[in-house]
Amino acid sequence: MIDQGRVLLVDDEAMVREATAQWLELSGFSVECFSRAEQALERIDPFCPGILLTDVRMPGMDGLELMTEALKRAPDLPVILLTAHGDVDMATAAMREGAYDFIEKPFVPERLVERIRRACEKRRLMLENLRLQQSLASRSVLEARLIGISPAIQRLRRELLALAELDTNVIIYGETGTGKELVAQCLHEYSIRGKKQFVPINCGAIPENLIESELFGHEAGAFTHAAKRRIGKFEYASGGTLFLDEIESMPLHLQIKLLRALQEHVIERLGSNTLIPVDLRVVAAAKVDLRGDPNFREDLFYRLSVSELHIPPLRERIEDVPLLFAHYAGRGADEHDREARQLSDHDLDALQSYAWPGNVRELKNIAIRYAVDPRASVAELLSRQTPLISAPLAGRQTLSLAVRVAEYESQLIREALERHQGNIKAVMDELDLPRRTLNQKMQRYGLNRSDFTAQ
Structure with missing residues (x-):
């Protein structure tokens, strides 16, 4: 049998409670019974599945007080009141206070089942919407982090x-x-x-x-x-x-x-x-x-x-680098009371052609330095990272293959520049690289032709 929904049933009369629960269970509902309102209240929270079905007149906390407290904990919880014949005016007033429906005793079981079925369906839709809203809010916050x-x-x-x-x-x-x-x-x-x-x-x-x-x-x-x-x-x-x-x-x-x-x-x-x-x-x-x-x-x-x-390394999500850099540079500008700087096309090229061996931690450091030093370009700041890239391979076996390949490539270009004393044409011929590609790689690894030119 398909589960029709969950019902929290509160009634201080044992015979009425048991008979009602049995009928609802035969109709496909999951029923949890309570003889006192205080017991049911402990089971109610914003994500409480199902509905509350409660008698009005009970010793201690009555049904109206239970409804008031339940709606404080779960404002969208459907509450159906079971009332005696003389309580109709009071039940009508309760609906203005948030009750979903009321039904007079003695009631026709089929009529009660139909009203509970509609209430459970409403509750199911409410919970789905609430979870969706929370999921969207969580995703929005997570995307910001x-x-x-x-x-x-x-x-x-x-x-x-x-x-x-x-x-x-x-x-x-x-x-x-x-x-x-x-x-x-x-x-x-x-x-x-x-x-x-x-x-x-x-x-x-x-x-x-x-x-x-x-x-x-x-x-x-x-x-x-x-x-x-x-x-x-x-x-x-x-x-x-x-x-x-x-x-x-x-x-x-x-x-x-x-x-x-x-x-x-x-x-x-x-x-x-x-x-x-x-x-x-x-x-x-x-x-x-x-x-x-x-x-x-x-x-x-x-x-x-x-x-x-x-967690993917930064070089495997290079399209995220400009967003991350702008985020941390903006935070750095705010923290140091500096005016936010706009990235140039040259800056963007430098960001996306760099290997980022230190990943987001390195990027954050560069972004803050960029924010507080208005004279420095991204390429200049990255050139100061050369020791991290060109350090000897020995003893650094924990680095990834891509980082070690980048280090080896940097070393080859440096040695070619030294051999040819900064002669770019000769380096291009030796390494079989187009001029634009060589320039990009030299920029990525912080290699300046003037450092190798014969004095």
């Missing part, structure tokens, strides 16, 4: 909103500077835990001998200098979200304790034998794929990686 029009960032926003509804652990993958903590914050804020605390901790920034205390806390005297009890991040985040950044750097011995905490939902402070229950969502972030990593426990990986989000 995760800025961009590229397919990659649009996909990330969709996946984030879908995951926010699930109270599962998540791993966020992304290169340095892509905004992993911002994504984790958004995931928390749009989740059912959004009104609770968001607690971040960078596993790679805390000394190995202190990270266990940071996560699980300690009792006074647990170790040298532990003068008093300390509440750890796990305990402090209970009810909310714990964000473990750079999870790949967590020591193996601590991974075992983290796994136990996630499995058992309890922790022990250092120096204590007391188990403390915790209820939280863990969002972890990593720069590298943890799947198959010999330095990361497989069982912990599967406990954390119930869901995954992948």
Whole structure:
């Protein structure tokens, strides 16, 4: 049988309540019965599905008082009143106060069912509209925080909103500077835990001998200098979200304790034998794929990686660069009381031809410098980033293939310029590059012909 809707039925007379509930259930409704108005009121919130069907005359809180309080909690909730014959005038007045309908006792069951069916349909449409409005509002706010029009960032926003509804652990993958903590914050804020605390901790920034205390806390005297009890991040985040950044750097011995905490939902402070229950969502972030990593426990990986989000690097959504740059430059101008600057075509070309190895973090830094220095062009500011691009490849194996290719390309062009002492024609011939392409690459890597010209 198709579910016709949900009914909260309130009546202090047991026989009437049971008979009405039985008839409604046979008609396809899901019924929850209450003998007192106060009990029903606890089940009502703005997203309460179904309708309220209540007797008017009851001991304690009566049906009219229940209706008034229910409509404060859920203004669009349809309320149908069951009234005695002499209460018609009062019920009519109640409809002016927000009641959906009333029906006199004794009532014809078929008539009651039809009125409840219409009320449930109205409630269903109201809830769909409310959820749509909230979804649109969430997307609008999210677009203002995760800025961009590229397919990659649009996909990330969709996946984030879908995951926010699930109270599962998540791993966020992304290169340095892509905004992993911002994504984790958004995931928390749009989740059912959004009104609770968001607690971040960078596993790679805390000394190995202190990270266990940071996560699980300690009792006074647990170790040298532990003068008093300390509440750890796990305990402090209970009810909310714990964000473990750079999870790949967590020591193996601590991974075992983290796994136990996630499995058992309890922790022990250092120096204590007391188990403390915790209820939280863990969002972890990593720069590298943890799947198959010999330095990361497989069982912990599967406990954390119930869901995954992948943040695209900036070079894979280059069409978002002008929007992001304008956003951060505008904020920088406001914060430093400077007049906002307009990007020229030359500036836009420089922005979109740069490799952005530092991702959004690097872009934000350049944008603020652009906002506060009216004499500097984007190309000039990017040229000062040369050390980041042209640093030796040795010891930088964690960088992506695209960044390492860009570094190698920069090195080849630099060496050709040195060999030919800045002779652009000779460099073009050696590297088999058109003049425009060579100019763009030199601009991208901050290479100036005058630096190589023979004195």
